[in-house]
Amino acid sequence: MNNIVSLKWLLARMYESDIVIVDCRFQLGKPTAGREAYETSHIPGAVYLDLEKDLSAPIEEHGGRHPLPDIAQLTGVLSRVGIGNETRVVAYDDQGGAMASRLWWLLKYLGHEAVYVLDEGFTAWEKAGFPVNAEQRVLIPAPFFATVQHNMLVEMDEVRENIGKDRVTLIDSREGARYRGELEPIDRVAGHIPGALNRFWAEGRGADGKWKGAEEQEARFEGLDKERETIVYCGSGVTACPNVLALEEAGFSKVRLYAGSWSDWISYEGNPIGTGDEEKPSHV
Numbered sequence: 001m002n003n004i005v006s007l008k009w010l011l012a013r014m015y016e017s018d019i020v021i022v023d024c025r026f027q028l029g030k031p032t033a034g035r036e037a038y039e040t041s042h043i044p045g046a047v048y049l050d051l052e053k054d055l056s057a058p059i060e061e062h063g064g065r066h067p068l069p070d071i072a073q074l075t076g077v078l079s080r081v082g083i084g085n086e087t088r089v090v091a092y093d094d095q096g097g098a099m100a101s102r103l104w105w106l107l108k109y110l111g112h113e114a115v116y117v118l119d120e121g122f123t124a125w126e127k128a129g130f131p132v133n134a135e136q137r138v139l140i141p142a143p144f145f146a147t148v149q150h151n152m153l154v155e156m157d158e159v160r161e162n163i164g165k166d167r168v169t170l171i172d173s174r175e176g177a178r179y180r181g182e183l184e185p186i187d188r189v190a191g192h193i194p195g196a197l198n199r200f201w202a203e204g205r206g207a208d209g210k211w212k213g214a215e216e217q218e219a220r221f222e223g224l225d226k227e228r229e230t231i232v233y234c235g236s237g238v239t240a241c242p243n244v245l246a247l248e249e250a251g252f253s254k255v256r257l258y259a260g261s262w263s264d265w266i267s268y269e270g271n272p273i274g275t276g277d278e279e280k281p282s283h284v
Contacts, residue, residue, distance in 0.1 A: 003104065003245050004211045005116045007125050010090055014045065020083050022091045024099040025122065026051040028186075034099075041132045043092065043125060047081040047139065051238065055102050062156075064264035065186075065236035066102075074106065075144045084142030085112065092118035092125070096202055097211065101241035105257060111147030117245065120209050154231050154256040156264055160271065162231075163195055169224050173201040173234040173243040174262070181275035186235055189266040193233065194274035197224075201239045204246040217250040226252050233258040233265075 013019055023046040026034035031052055038048040049055055054077050057067040069077075083089055089107060091100035100117045107115040118125070126132055162168045172179045172192045179198040184190035192198070199220060205211055212220070224230065230252055234240040237259040247255045258264075265271050 002214070002249060003116055004119050004249075005090060006119050007128055007130060010043075010118055010125075011130050014043065016088075018086060019088045019090060020081065021046040022081070022083075022089060022100075022103055023048045023122070024051065024055075024091050024093040024103050026093065026095065026099045034093075037094070037122075039134060041126070041134055043122070044131050044133050044135065045137050046092075047137055049077065049081065049103060051099055051102065055099075055106060062260065062264055062267045064260035064262075064267070066238050068153075068237070068259045069106070071110070071146055071148060075110065075146050078107075078110075078144045079141050080139060082137075082140050082142050083107075083112075084144050087114065087142060089115040090118055091115065092121055094122045096205060096209075097121065097242050097245075098201065098239045101245050102238050105152075105241040105244055109149050109152050110144075111149055112144075117211075119211050124209060152256055154258050156258070156260055156268065156271075159193065159231060159233075159258055159265070163193070163272065167228065169228050169230045170196040171230060171232045171243060171247075172196040172198050172262075173232060173240045174198070175200050175202070178235070180277060181273075187263050187266060189273065191273040191275045192262070193265055194272050195278065196233075196274065197278055199243060201234065201243045201246075204242055211249075212246075214249050214251070217246045221247060221250050221252070224252075227254070229254045229256065231256050231258050233261040235261055236263045237261045 023038045023042050025037050057069045091103045093099040097117050104115050104117050177183050179192045181191035232240045232243050
């Protein structure tokens with residue numbers, strides 16, 4: 001099975017005992033909106049995990065706007081909501097899969113393979129006439145033991161060391177205007193990491209809101225070497241995750257996340273900054 005499951009796939013399996021459905025809805029700038037939406041209505045049996053409280057660590061001087069959570073704390077959160085090592089996890093949101101992909105990546109990073117992102121998201125589920133309610137699931141804790149996949153993560157020093165070297169492809173997942181440095185609504189400095197190519201994460205979905213298939217994802221990354229290591233970043237390490245997922249769907253196997261991303265990069269004095277478009281497919 002691939003990393004994306006359809007609404008009908010979940011509808012047929014939503015009450016199976018080894019499945020935990022996770023509502024990941026979250027709006028940047030409105031930190032309580034996601035939980036409020038969950039408490040109003042959600043897929044029956046779903047539990048809620050908050051991007052900033054559960055899936056990120058507190059902000060510090062470095063690490064970006066959404067630092068990776070402490071592994072021990074995260075495994076505790078997962079255990080508390082009933083996610084164990086044998087659980088199949090289906091994550092959804094209403095943000096194009098960005099927040100759900102963060103949980104997908106974190107679980108993969110912890111060595112948990114059976115995790116999927118729900119195609120289209122909650123609004124599409126509701127519009128399809130599938131069941132929703134506001135009931136809170138009775139949480140039965142399950143033991144979760146992490147086997148951390150350190151090769152999935154890259155730190156700032158390694159990104160900096162590879163600038164100008166023909167061995168790594170660097171992908172910036174933000175929208176084009178932010179990548180080019182034409183505007184920056186969130187972070188204090190505009191631009192991108194020199195050598196990065198721009199592949200806007202939201203283009204991993206079609207006009208109908210569904211995730212593109214493997215061939216279409218492959219076309220998005222045409223010209224990039226699958227044998228070369230690929231490092232993906234965004235503003236804070238969240239919307240890079242759907243691009244990591246898309247690259248995996250497209251057949252790239254050497255993909256790593258720069259979790260701190262642009263907001264971490266600019267927290268270090270002296271890190272170089274690029275603007276405009278990179279002229280041609282190049283490597284870090």
